[in-house]
Amino acid sequence: MPNCDLSILIIDENRIRASIIEDGLREGGHTRVAVIHDVNEVARTIQSEAPDVIVIDLENPKRDTLEHFFSLSRAIQRPIAMFVDRSDGAMIEKAVEAGVSAYVVDGLKKERVKPILDMAISRFNAFARLTRELEQVRGELEDRKIIDQAKAILMKTRGMSEADAYALLRSTAMNQNRRMVDIAQSLITAATLLGPS
Amino acid sequence: MSTTQITAGFLPLLDSILLVLAREKGFAEDEGLGLTLVRETSWANIRDRAALGHFDIAQMLAPMPLATSLGLTPLAMPMIAPVVLGLGNNAVTVSDALWRAMADQGAPDDLDPTLTGAALAKAVQASPRKLRFGVVHQTSSHNYELRYWLASSGIVPDRDIEIVVLPPPLLPDALGAGGIDGYCVGEPWNSIGVATKGGHIATAKALIWRSSPDKVVGMRETWAADHPDLVAAIIRAVYRAGLWCAEPDNRSEAAAIMAGAAYLNASSEIVGRALTGTLDIGGVLRQVPDYYIPHASAANFPWKSHALWYYSQMVRWGEVPARTENAAVAAACFRPDLYRSALAPLGVAVPDDDYKIDGLRGKPGKIVTGNGSLMMGADLFFDGQIFDPSALDSYIASQTARG
Numbered sequence: 379m380p381n382c383d384l385s386i387l388i389i390d391e392n393r394i395r396a397s398i399i400e401d402g403l404r405e406g407g408h409t410r411v412a413v414i415h416d417v418n419e420v421a422r423t424i425q426s427e428a429p430d431v432i433v434i435d436l437e438n439p440k441r442d443t444l445e446h447f448f449s450l451s452r453a454i455q456r457p458i459a460m461f462v463d464r465s466d467g468a469m470i471e472k473a474v475e476a477g478v479s480a481y482v483v484d485g486l487k488k489e490r491v492k493p494i495l496d497m498a499i500s501r502f503n504a505f506a507r508l509t510r511e512l513e514q515v516r517g518e519l520e521d522r523k524i525i526d527q528a529k530a531i532l533m534k535t536r537g538m539s540e541a542d543a544y545a546l547l548r549s550t551a552m553n554q555n556r557r558m559v560d561i562a563q564s565l566i567t568a569a570t571l572l573g574p575s
Numbered sequence: 576m577s578t579t580q581i582t583a584g585f586l587p588l589l590d591s592i593l594l595v596l597a598r599e600k601g602f603a604e605d606e607g608l609g610l611t612l613v614r615e616t617s618w619a620n621i622r623d624r625a626a627l628g629h630f631d632i633a634q635m636l637a638p639m640p641l642a643t644s645l646g647l648t649p650l651a652m653p654m655i656a657p658v659v660l661g662l663g664n665n666a667v668t669v670s671d672a673l674w675r676a677m678a679d680q681g682a683p684d685d686l687d688p689t690l691t692g693a694a695l696a697k698a699v700q701a702s703p704r705k706l707r708f709g710v711v712h713q714t715s716s717h718n719y720e721l722r723y724w725l726a727s728s729g730i731v732p733d734r735d736i737e738i739v740v741l742p743p744p745l746l747p748d749a750l751g752a753g754g755i756d757g758y759c760v761g762e763p764w765n766s767i768g769v770a771t772k773g774g775h776i777a778t779a780k781a782l783i784w785r786s787s788p789d790k791v792v793g794m795r796e797t798w799a800a801d802h803p804d805l806v807a808a809i810i811r812a813v814y815r816a817g818l819w820c821a822e823p824d825n826r827s828e829a830a831a832i833m834a835g836a837a838y839l840n841a842s843s844e845i846v847g848r849a850l851t852g853t854l855d856i857g858g859v860l861r862q863v864p865d866y867y868i869p870h871a872s873a874a875n876f877p878w879k880s881h882a883l884w885y886y887s888q889m890v891r892w893g894e895v896p897a898r899t900e901n902a903a904v905a906a907a908c909f910r911p912d913l914y915r916s917a918l919a920p921l922g923v924a925v926p927d928d929d930y931k932i933d934g935l936r937g938k939p940g941k942i943v944t945g946n947g948s949l950m951m952g953a954d955l956f957f958d959g960q961i962f963d964p965s966a967l968d969s970y971i972a973s974q975t976a977r978g
Contacts (some may be wrong), residue, residue: 439616445649446713446740470650471627479647496765532753 382463386494387429389420395505402497420444431491432481433498436474448481454569459467465558469495476502521559528562578645579805581691584621584633587614587839588743589762589849590664590790591634591831592829593869598830600691604813608806614837617742618712620899625793626650629676629801634811635793638885640908642714645895651711656791656882657913658810659875660951661817662868664789664849665780665835667724667767667970669757673698673706673773674857675894684859688957690777692728695777699735709735709746709758716780716789717759719888725878726974733893747772762849762867763841770845781865784933786872788881791909799913807917810875814918818871826850835941836968865952872939872949872952877909880930880964887967891974924949934961961971 390396396413403411412427476499481493532543551558585591615621625633640654651699682694698753710718722732746758748849751772768774799806830847833839852866866872890897911929924947933954941948
């Protein structure tokens with residue numbers, strides 16, 4: 379594996395995402411992978427690890443700090459360029475869409491770095507998807523609680539069975555072309571306003 | 576009128592105010608622009624996302640279009656600035672400990688850059704360790720102004736002190752934690768450093784170089800060429816926002832809008848300080864003339880000479896070689912021609928020249944233009960130097976000689 383001698387540094391304040399990328403690189407055969415979460419340590423780490431490739435998340439407000447550090451490094455013969463190749467617009471676009479930026483020591487061959495950045499992009503996207511799904515599940519749980527509460531109100535005030543209460547909520551939602559959770563929420567609000575304090 | 580959607584990147588700084596007002600007060604809408612503002616976390620993201628077309632336009636540091644056009648940045652690309660977002664708005668804040676050391680060396684608490692600079696030079700000499708100052712970006716007006724002030728005060732940047740880069744909202748914290756001894760940044764981050772971290776404002780951009788540009792609206796040159804009507808609409812929307820913002824009666828409303836969670840997320844009292852020019856510099860209130868000029872003094876006009884001044888500083892500090900073609904690239908980034916043609920339908924007075932000499936005007940005075948006249952504020956450099964863009968080479972040579 380010709381790539382494995384490359385030293386890679388990952389800078390990401392999100393520890394979970396950083397470890398997902400690290401795992402991916404190690405699975406890909408890279409052994410020299412370092413991770414830092416605090417960009418303040420970057421100077422020390424760059425000196426000790428001498429990375430060939432640096433991957434950083436775009437949310438990190440200290441990207442400016444990092445770039446400045448690199449421009450100083452340029453003076454001491456460690457030229458660093460952003461992304462794999464400035465001319466590869468599609469790659470840069472993909473990376474920025476995913477929220478990741480990479481810095482590469484000038485002179486490294488494009489084909490050696492591209493798989494690393496490709497991997498980082500797909501891991502960033504996978505992480506974003508996971509986060510979205512998690513939020514969705516949380517939202518669904520929250521919705522279910524609201525619907526249960528509305529059912530309980532109907533069962534209590536109108537003496538309905540649970541199945542009938544559910545059916546009423548559902549048919550009302552369908553008739554009004556609204557989401558069931560919105561109908562349930564309106565019912566709860568109305569009950570709070572009208573009901574005994 | 577049909578609406579065209581435009582996306583603009585900005586950083587949480589007071590001088591994003593003209594873009595914010597263009598949206599919030601409907602000036603953009605009046606021009607047929609649906610303006611979406613995206614708050615970013617770093618200048619690098621602003622620059623890269625503008626270069627990639629994620630942002631059509633963006634609030635940018637005045638030297639930033641020059642840096643991208645000159646190829647100093649990773650994603651090199653020709654960028655232009657057809658309208659300026661105001662003059663001034665920066666200051667230099669130092670830690671309480673450094674301020675006491677400077678005061679012991681005779682620094683007055685009136686922001687005078689000559690006296691506070693001389694006191695800082697003595698404090699730097701007396702310090703057992705190298706002092707460290709923060710700026711917001713390498714190719715920022717802040718970096719060049721701070722260096723200008725230090726160099727004219729007898730301090731050699733990089734040799735006598737260290738300059739590091741941190742994003743604006745992190746500077747007060749870094750000062751409070753002792754990571755840096757001072758910083759140069761736009762408002763409200765000086766006032767916040769004073770209010771929350773015991774910092775002291777030592778001097779201000781408005782005193783180092785009167786009526787100097789700080790932020791611009793930047794965009795890709797090709798995008799501007801493809802969308803001349805949109806560019807003109809943006810210039811007019813920013814111009815009108817500036818006109819509204821400059822009205823003293825509108826200050827408190829402007830401060831309240833900027834203080835909102837989507838923009839600065841800070842108290843409107845602190846946000847408002849820069850708009851009135853009355854700053855709490857550390858237990859003392861000072862009225863700073865022309866502290867931030869959103870509109871007066873042709874503040875939105877992109878003087879090519881101002882682009883050349885920033886270029887002269889890039890050469891001075893070794894970022895770009897002094898070459899005639901580089902100077903031409905720098906001057907081409909500021910586009911007074913687009914500004915003039917956009918405002919022509921409004922019949923307002925706009926400077927006839929693309930270049931001006933800075934450092935001669937000690938008091939406000941009129942300039943006559945083809946369709947009226949304009950009041951221009953003082954434009955002195957604190958060290959008495961004169962920047963004549965037609966004598967660029969000798970200006971650069973004299974500064975390089977001074978170190």
